[in-house]
Amino acid sequence: MTLLPSASANAPEVDRLLWALLAISLAVLALVFALLLRYITRYRANSPINRGVESKKSWIFESVWTGATLLIFLGLFVWGANLYVRMFNPPQDALRIYVVAKQWMWKVEHPSGQREINALHIPLNRAIQLIMTSEDVIHDFSVPAFRIKHDVLPGRYETLGFTATRAGTYPLYCTQFCGVNHSMMTGEVVALPPAQFAAWLARNPVADDLVGEGRTLYMRYGCSGCHARGAEVPTVRAPPLEGLYGRAVPLNDGVTVMADDRYLHDSIVSPGAQIVAGYQDLMPSYAGQISEEDLLKLVSYVKSLSAKSP
């Protein structure tokens, strides 16, 4: 297992689990094949060997190997599940990068505004959290060198966390069949030492960062007309967006939801689905009118309103 680089923090852990699985598999196979070969040579029909008397009580054997099998399986379950749960709990200070998938292309938006297509540059030894969505069908973001993989769904934000530990360029694959050119939906992940990553960011200057572009869109789509800020007097009463992100929002139907990326996204494309308590269903849907990339920028901007407020 040396042909595949082990380039993320959890890759060695996954490999240890795979080695353990290999060892257990080989042990089981050795046992089964040894017994099989021994029995079919020793007890072939024309072998004169004395078979003795048949042992009648089979339930002892049955119970022992059922119990042993169960114990080994439970051990593997705990190991695999524990690692999986940790892999899906990225640290809070992660660098959040947005990924939009479409037939048959990966589009990446860095928080500082840099854009890439079919490539993702990341700094080494820094926790990364990808926030991913799709414009059409289901795709899957897979980097074998990092031992990570997650489906990218339309109409949802899925997240994927990892930390690159070895500099290099690693293949990126779409691993959920997504139509004609599925096998061409590949790219590369470039893990750079922090200084080089900063240099890369500087080499790719942008007009504005994600939040800034979001602010521009916020004005263009007239969001501020209703979601007024501060002392402005709105024409229509809509919930204020300052301090919204990360807060629990009570809804009209008595349910409380967490205002995360997905909530903000869904509130733009299907506002009627979750009405904030005390407000009316007045906002028109922007589904199909704002691209997923622009939605990301708007969401980033709305999030930034919470970072600044106390």
Added chain:
Amino acid sequence: MSAETADIKIPAAAIDRSYLHDGTSLKSWLLTTDHKRIAILYFASITAFFFLGGAAAALVRLNLVTPQGLLGSPETYNRLFTLHGVVMVWFFLVPAVPVTLGNFIIPLMIGARDLAFPRLNLFSWYLFMLGGAITLWALFIGGVDTGWTFYTPLSTAYSKGHVALAAVGIFVAGFSSIATGLNFIITIHRLRAPGLTWYRLPVFIWSMYSLSVLLVLATPVLAITLLLMLLERLFHIGVFDPAVGGDPLLFQHLFWFYSHPAVYMMILPGFGVVSEIIPAFARRPIFGYKFLVWASVTIAVLSFFVWGHHMFVAGTSVYSAVLFSILSYLVAVPSAIKVFNWLGTLHKGYIHFDAPMLYALGFIGLFTIGGVTGLWVAALAADVHLTQTYFVVAHFHYIMVGGMVSAYFGGLHYWWPKITGRMYPEAWARIAALVMFIGFNLTFFPQFILGYLGMPRRYATYAPEFQVLNVLSSAGSTILAAAYLLPLAYLIWSLLHGKRAPQNPWRATGLEWQTPSPPPTVNFIATPHVTQGPYAYAPPAEEPPPREAHE
């Protein structure tokens, strides 16, 4: 099983005439209600589907010889692997053993004259052929390019292939499965010979029973899922596509709620066949009969609660993934029990290596490899790396082809003398079994390594570093293809020139061996009475001489 002669008298004409000679016109075949003739109709259709699906697989492997893809067009490649999956899953693997061997053998094994509903049985075949024809039509007028899994919204909003038509074909064929399942359940409940209690039933019957329950309970879910998919594709009713207010994961939940039990529909009959062959050729009663029987039932029940393990990276909650992981390990326990029971049966036996036994031994080896690699993909963190790669392709082919297809060929050879009244050429059959085993491993073992290295499945083109292993796999597939053509040739030859088969060439227990080969249309001259359990094999010295017909 020993049988006592009952008093019912059958007209002499019916005794002399085997079911094969009871009418030779086309009409006598197409309008027959004899379960044995319907089984033959199914054999012909299943064989055609198997070689069609196999041809698609051969082209898939041909394409993957070079990284750029030899066929040149990803569209062609996508349609080929979809054709391969659709035909093999729904028109070979799920029905293969039940509708052919099951249809033929179940009534004979339980001492019945036919299935409970002979006309429903014929109707099932026509439904199956209608569904098959519609699906083939879709696959040939342009094809389907979604993979056999039809994931939404690709299938409902984006695919340009003939998705709707193919889904209608599978929908229709599904009702054939449901009818067959009902027929088997009622037959096994109502038509057992006197004295044939539940614990005297051969393991094959228990497997067919468990399988039938799965067919009846799970197939309607597939029908519902396909119907909803059709509604969304044709009338844009939002069910699965988020663009029209649906949920794409709902499709996957529904689809796998059918398709995971479907995996067990494919492998349970294989367990049943192997559990007949091993005692017969080891001359030993099966080890741990009740454990084996209840393992089948447990598998059937648990199989409904593990569908989520297909979705560990799909975006379901972490907690559901943890739950489905532990349930998947639990369902693996009864499968492990079975392997040790088969080994236990070999212990202290008198083992003969006729072709059916070679297939059964191959089944144990390959199924075990398929089984232990299942432990890899059930371990959550390992699955994140391995799922959607060639590792999974190799894993399920070890179960489906290494396991189920080996068992099918084993059963076909085991019951061939009974079905046709002719012996197959033993030397050729042993060669075919051996070549199949070698070709299979050469084809699929390299795919485990490809998967670990990260090669995604369903790729028409791939990175050059994967070429060596792909060429190995494609080379193995040519050997495998040759091995599959061998039985086609020598079995057809044996129909004309094979040695006449005696009533019980394997000196096997089981009621099906206590009637002539091939059986008369009425199956038994006199209704057998059963006085002991199955697999009453004894060491050679103590065994009575082979029983003769109508003693």
